[in-house]
Amino acid sequence: QVQVVESGGGLVQPGGSLRLSCSASGNIFSTYAMGWYRQAPGKQRELVAHITSGGYTNYADFVKGRFTISRDNAKNTVYLQMNSLNSEDTAVYYCNAQSDYDLSRDYWGQGTQITVSF
Numbered sequence: 001q002v003q004v005v006e007s008g009g010g011l012v013q014p015g016g017s018l019r020l021s022c023s024a025s026g027n028i029f030s031t032y033a034m035g036w037y038r039q040a041p042g043k044q045r046e047l048v049a050h051i052t053s054g055g056y057t058n059y060a061d062f063v064k065g066r067f068t069i070s071r072d073n074a075k076n077t078v079y080l081q082m083n084s085l086n087s088e089d090t091a092v093y094y095c096n097a098q099s100d101y102d103l104s105r106d107y108w109g110q111g112t113q114i115t116v117s118f
Contacts, residue, residue: 002026002107006095009112012085016116020080022095022109031100034071034078038091039111045094049080053100062088085116 003025012018024032033052039045049069050058057069068081078095092111099105 002032002097002105004095004097004107004109006093006109006112009093009114011115011117013118014086014116016085017081017083018085018114019082020093020095020112020114022078022080024076024078024095024097024107026076028099029076029097030073032097033100034069035096035098036069036078036080037094037096038089038114039094040088040091043091048093051078082114085114087116090114090116 004022006020006022008018008020031053033050035050036048037045038048046060048060048063049067051069051071059067066084069078071078092113094111095109097107
């Protein structure tokens with residue numbers, strides 16, 4: 001069982017920046033693909049950014065050029081740097097870990113709220 005824990009959410013003004021962190025337990029973090037998803041009220045959960053175990057990244061169109069996902073395998077942590085935030089980015093952000101070797105090993109964090117508002 002892998003424990004996934006997000007941190008770094010909060011209230012930010014439009015145009016501001018935040019960095020989310022997601023730590024995952026265990027000593028096999030480097031073999032997991034990591035993703036950030038978000039869910040706004042009344043909407044379905046959607047992919048924000050994804051990084052493979054090899055470091056390849058993929059972004060939703062609505063965050064390209066504004067958000068950056070990165071990982072530090074030595075710290076078992078994945079980050080999401082978010083710049084130029086706007087009100088549409090308001091949502092609960094979730095971290096996901098999925099094993100390269102067993103797709104059923106798919107773990108979610110509890111989520112962290114980000115609110116973009118004056």
